[in-house]
Amino acid sequence: MTPSARLAAAIDLLTAMEATPRRPADAVANAFFRERRYIGGGDRRAVSTRVWSILRQWRHIEWWLDRAGTSATPRNRIVAMLALSPRPGEAPQDLFSGDRYAPSVLSPAERDLAARLRGHELIHPDMPRAVALEIPDWLLPRLETVFGDDLVPEIEALSGEATLDLRVNLLKTTRDEARQSLAADGIIAEDTILSPWGLRVPGRQPVTATAAFKAGLVEIQDEGSQVVVAAADARPGMRVVDYCAGAAGKTLGMAMTMQNRGHIVACDVSEARLDGAVRRLRRADVHNVERHLLKPGDRWAKRRAGSFDRVLVDAPCTGTGTWRRNPDARLRLTEQDLAELMVKQAEILDTASTLVRPGGRLVYATCSILREENQDRIETFLRTSPQFRRAEPDAQCGLPAGLAQQGMIALSPLRDRTDGFFAAILERTA
Numbered sequence: 001m002t003p004s005a006r007l008a009a010a011i012d013l014l015t016a017m018e019a020t021p022r023r024p025a026d027a028v029a030n031a032f033f034r035e036r037r038y039i040g041g042g043d044r045r046a047v048s049t050r051v052w053s054i055l056r057q058w059r060h061i062e063w064w065l066d067r068a069g070t071s072a073t074p075r076n077r078i079v080a081m082l083a084l085s086p087r088p089g090e091a092p093q094d095l096f097s098g099d100r101y102a103p104s105v106l107s108p109a110e111r112d113l114a115a116r117l118r119g120h121e122l123i124h125p126d127m128p129r130a131v132a133l134e135i136p137d138w139l140l141p142r143l144e145t146v147f148g149d150d151l152v153p154e155i156e157a158l159s160g161e162a163t164l165d166l167r168v169n170l171l172k173t174t175r176d177e178a179r180q181s182l183a184a185d186g187i188i189a190e191d192t193i194l195s196p197w198g199l200r201v202p203g204r205q206p207v208t209a210t211a212a213f214k215a216g217l218v219e220i221q222d223e224g225s226q227v228v229v230a231a232a233d234a235r236p237g238m239r240v241v242d243y244c245a246g247a248a249g250k251t252l253g254m255a256m257t258m259q260n261r262g263h264i265v266a267c268d269v270s271e272a273r274l275d276g277a278v279r280r281l282r283r284a285d286v287h288n289v290e291r292h293l294l295k296p297g298d299r300w301a302k303r304r305a306g307s308f309d310r311v312l313v314d315a316p317c318t319g320t321g322t323w324r325r326n327p328d329a330r331l332r333l334t335e336q337d338l339a340e341l342m343v344k345q346a347e348i349l350d351t352a353s354t355l356v357r358p359g360g361r362l363v364y365a366t367c368s369i370l371r372e373e374n375q376d377r378i379e380t381f382l383r384t385s386p387q388f389r390r391a392e393p394d395a396q397c398g399l400p401a402g403l404a405q406q407g408m409i410a411l412s413p414l415r416d417r418t419d420g421f422f423a424a425i426l427e428r429t430a
């Protein structure tokens with residue numbers, strides 16, 4: 001594709017995203033490219049990079065368009081981005097060439113817009129703080145409470161590119177062998193700092209095409225998720241529940257720390273997600289996992305009360321810790337979403353906690369950075385559940401000493417170079 005044709009595809013993709021504003025951008029993009037199989041890998045990456053650069057600057061661009069008195073159409077967004085963040089060979093009038101497959105030539109109003117914005121920076125001193133930080137207005141006071149003086153660098157870190165982390169599957173290999181196998185396919189990976197089984201790959205590399213990935217030696221998993229797996233400290237022979245297992249990301253990690261011995265029940269309310277786990281479990285050679293679909297009125301938990309050594313609750317949450325991957329999510333998130341999720345988290349935690357045996361552990365985790373979903377949730381739970389107390393990670397789980405503070409781990413992209421993650425370790429005393 002020519003640069004102009006790629007730009008036209010970017011405009012079409014932005015238009016598709018605007019047509020379904022509640023749908024995650026990556027789901028819209030996947031559907032978009034599935035319907036256009038003629039767009040090859042390199043072109044797909046170029047179109048996505050262009051669109052994602054706009055998603056990351058959504059509020060900045062809107063502010064500039066509003067100031068210019070024009071509407072935030074996909075074409076105007078792209079014209080504004082090209083003018084505010086110019087790159088060599090990307091003059092708007094050249095890319096909007098009107099040629100075959102290219103966007104139609106700029107209208108007088110679009111040309112005027114480009115001329116007015118040229119020479120300005122994306123961020124302007126007059127922008128309200130929430131706009132400058134690219135977060136919804138209602139979230140600003142909450143994030144100021146969480147990060148205090150570090151708010152700006154923390155949000156900058158949350159807005160950057162995500163790292164590509166792998167969890168080595170110790171059921172099949174060692175960290176060194178996995179690293180060597182990746183190197184044979186031209187991918188140089190480094191050990192992660194916090195996770196004892198992690199490898200970090202620089203940039204965006206085609207890991208899924210490597211022999212290591214195909215053979216199930218490595219699994220793509222953010223280091224923060226791996227830390228949650230380590231905090232769960234599931235050991236060989238234990239009875240374990242992964243109560244919100246989804247497609248089994250953390251189930252796979254726990255099966256590994258259990259050396260495939262003992263039993264894990266992977267529960268979820270989503271049949272599609274649990275089905276997605278099957279192929280991953282097989283590829284990783286995991287065979288101590290049973291899947292259980294939770295249904296309304298399900299008596300499964302009641303019948304098994306107090307019978308598990310470990311219960312992991314990887315709760316549905318705002319995902320505010322994963323903005324590096326999903327920059328569009330921060331703009332979709334509403335105060336109502338947070339309120340609904342908090343009700344759900346309380347219900348899930350209450351039910352799942354009944355499964356833990358006396359002396360067993362409950363680990364509650366989110367990929368959120370908000371206090372309401374994390375520390376506040378745990379404090380409320382502990383007030384009403386005196387049979388639980390905070391516990392420290394055991395040294396044998398492999399996490400660095402001092403990572404947990406009073407039984408809670410809060411990871412941030414700025415400090416830890418992971419997604420924003422939270423995990424609380426609770427022990428049932430009676």
Ligand SMILES: C[S@@+](CC[C@H](N)C(=O)[O-])C[C@H]1O[C@@H](n2cnc3c(N)ncnc32)[C@H](O)[C@@H]1O
Nearest residue numbers: 244245246247248249250268269270314315316
């Ligand atoms: C953060 S995701 C889990 C991700 C998964 N543990 C992983 O590591 O790949 C949260 C999961 O909670 C599930 N969920 C939502 N409501 C639930 C409920 N009431 N009980 C159990 N699971 C629920 C969702 O379907 C979703 O798969």
